[in-house]
Amino acid sequence: MQICLRVLRVFVVVFFVESLLAAQAQDWPQILGPGRNGIYAGPEIVPSFPRSGPPLIWKRDVGAGFSGPAVSGGRLILFHRVSNRETVEAMDALTGKTVWTVDYPTSYRDDFGFDEGPRAVPVIAGGRVFTHGADGVLSGIDFASGKLLWSVETRKVFQAPKGYFGVASSPLVDGDRVMVNVGGKTGGIVAFDAASGKTLWTSTTDEASYSAPIMADIAGQHTAVFFTRTGLVALDPANGAVRYQFRWRARMAASVNAATPIVVKDQIFLSASYGTGAVLLQVANNAVKPVWSGDESLSNHYSTSVYKDGYLYGFEGRQEFGQSLRCIELATGKVMWNADGFGAGTLLIAGEALVIMRESGELVLAPASPKAFRYASRAQVIPGMVRAYPALANARYYVRNERELRAFDLRR
DSSP states (O other), rough: OOOHHHHHHHHHHHHHHHHHHHHHHHOBSSSSTTTSSEEEEOOOOOOOOOOTOOEEEEEEEEEEEEEOEEEETEEEEEEEETTTTEEEEEEETTTTOEEEEEEEEEOOOOTTOOOSSSOOOOEEETTTEEEOOTOEEEEEEEEEEOOOOEEEEEHHHHOOOOBTOOOOOOEETTTTEEEEEEETTEEEEEEEEETTTTEEEEEOOOOOOSOHHHEETTTTEEEEEEEOEEEEEEEEETOOOOEEEOOOOSSSSOOOSSOEEEEEETOOOOOETTTTTTEEEEETTTEEEEEEESSSSSSSSEEEEOOEEEEEEEEEGGGGGGOEEEHEEEHTTOOEEEETOOOOEEEEETTEEEEEEEETTTEEEEEOOSOOOOOEEEEEEOOOOSSOOOEETTTEEEEEEEEEEEEEEEOH
16 A cells, blocks of 8 residues: 555656646747757647748737747746836736736937847746846846836946947846846846845956857756857856856957857857857866867857757848858758848747748748758748747747737647
8 A cells, every 4th residue: 555655656746747847848938948949849830831821819019129028837928118118018828918017117229229128038937037128127026926026227236338239138047046147347247146136146247248148067067158248158157156268259349249059968059240150169177179160150140040950050141231041060060051042030949840030020930951941831920020039838939020929829
């Protein structure tokens, strides 16, 4: 009898853990999904859709911003600017109806005449929502109620410059810490207590980039990986101690590092535009050594590439000059195929498919194959210009342009 009870307890625990992991896999709680790698692991999506596009579930008007949605537990969080207030809004992911909102005044003005809404995608973690506004306001919000728990004016506190296009780096949550590339003179990378907003540590004086940092286990160490305006900075998340660095940025001052680092086992891939190009770094003994580098393989401007089975898929070249879609071999940087004149956009991987959103608002499904590029499906699903990262949660695709948010059903 006791043996049966023990077996039953084990079964219940295993079932609970598997159910929890399955629920997390269906969510898209931050930029580039659960692993910040652009890989979707939820229910299978359709292999193709008609020329009219997948079924539209709902659509609604939204405020300004390049910040894409985050989805968790049946709720969608959108960070946008409504009038002169940066607004964090929770919606029912199936209907688009508002559940709660929290907002605060903003006076951010874009020096180049671009959209003046927030740029950084929110993060949902530990029952809280974390946002990083265009002028550097970092906020912690209760996910269930929308209560503002704390906020920090990071640019003011850490003496950070405005930047060319404002603040655009999403926070990184690891346990009870929220880490941000603030880019200040008194704190380049800063960790805050997730519950209170209290500063836990500061590290480096690197200026801020527009790249979202990631957590990864590299060479047996739990590591926070940042791609600052200067280059790679790998930190101990517990205390901010720098483990290794690697300078990777353009010679020209008016340059931006924007793509998120990609970690594959003990290697780190970095890519930037402005004549910089890509580098693959091998990590060993708290140091990095280039495996290959150059500007001939895959130069990401603002969109992060995705990795699958030894190959990277991403956008090559400057956005304003016209981009191509490209596949390269990770180990060598060899170009496998190039879809010239494809234009800019973002992409992720779902199963064996590339899910691509072009800046024009066209949704594309294509096989994730190094052999050649071919369309499986394509449809104009939202008016351009689309620069915000989409979300794919529970086989539903959420995408916004400059004034509208739409939800589509990709369930198989």
